[in-house]
Amino acid sequence: MTSSPNNTPSNVLVLGATGGTGRLIVREALARGHKVTALVRSPEKAGDLGGAHLVTGDARDANVLRSALKGQDAVLSALGTPASPFREVTLLSSATWALVEAMKAEQVSRLVAITGIGAGESAGHGGFLFDRVIRPLLLRHVYADKNRQEDIVRASGLDWVLVRPAVLNDKPGRGDVRALEDLSRFHGGTISREDAARFVVDQVGTDQWLGKSPLIAW
DSSP: OOOOOOOOOOEEEEEEEHHHHHHHHHHHHTTTOOOEEEEOOOGGGGOOOOEEEEESSSSTHHHHHHHHHHTOEEEEEEEOOOOOOSOOOOHHHHHHHHHHHHHEEEEEOOOEEEOOSSSHHHHHHHHHHIIIIIIHHHSSHHHHHHHHHHHHTTTOOOOOEEEEEEEEEEEESSSEEEEEEEETTTTEEEEEHHHHHHHHHHHHHHOOTBOOEEEEEE
């Protein structure tokens, strides 16, 4: 269980805003009164993000990032990448490196980044199917890049939280999330994108998980 966050409105930049979880982060942040800027590559995919200020550009572009970061209080990153069984993946780490440098330049200190169960020391806790089939056969390169992404965030000197959702689904949120650091008894689980989005937005107003990498699940 997590403590209640301070819901004072803030200015937040959302990366990966047109993805399944990113859209819900934008909506949740807006519903709480935050002023949201969404960095998107394709504005035509952001038609349902009404209320958010859209900035068009590549999340790896330093100039675009610095422009989008001006006046922000926090960054919520839901960057993702498709399964890549055969090709190396670098998007997550390269975008995160550019983001960290831009945040330092613009003096924005709070970064909440979604990675996933299977990243870092959470490897081996996704359950038999995920650990033995999905991750090694379909997501091996993606998770290699998630690990690089996490290393960049940990070394950034920012006020960071790395959020590792269990296997995501599109079911309605329950509003009851377990946030775990001790995974010794955790072996597989799920969570809705809606509840993951709520947890991410919670981190704008609480220091409870700063410098930590909670795994979140039902």
